[in-house]
């Protein structure tokens with residue numbers, strides 16, 4: 001599936017929640033399958049249905065260990081990034097967020113070629129349904145909490161550029177050249193954010 005890019009109106013709409021009957025339908029099963037393939041092809045750690053032009057409250061998430069192989073142990077530890085198996089969230093609601101915010105660079109498949117520092121809650125509690133319509137509560141912290149907040153934002157028509165520290169906005173080339181190996185503290189100082 002083609003991933004739609006920033007400027008496409010569907011990325012700014014509030015996606016429709018799914019009714020119980022829709023969740024178990026063949027078309028939803030197929031949509032989830034296509035979303036999983038599209039996320040893996042990209043590759044990305046999350047994909048929301050609006051990103052393939054479908055205004056429904058569904059997102060898929062998967063953070064494979066193989067995506068971490070180029071990152072240092074320190075970097076993974078600092079981000080609290082661990083592998084997250086494939087799963088589907090439907091009609092998600094963030095019920096609780098920790099007051100503690102953490103700031104890291106993140107990107108989005110709908111804004112290819114860019115990255116920016118985005119403050120996010122360190123911990124979230126999310127209520128949602130799985131692909132079988134079964135209610136579940138997800139308690140997440142660190143990078144997984146960031147992925148959840150990013151994907152749930154998509155379902156509400158919000159993009160990371162709405163929350164980013166705009167002085168940190170960078171092309172991916174320049175991110176690799178100037179910011180990737182800096183700590184957030186060093187990056188903030190270089191960007192004159194302190």
Ligand code: ZN
Pocket residue numbers: 107108109110150154
């Ligand atoms: Zn995104």
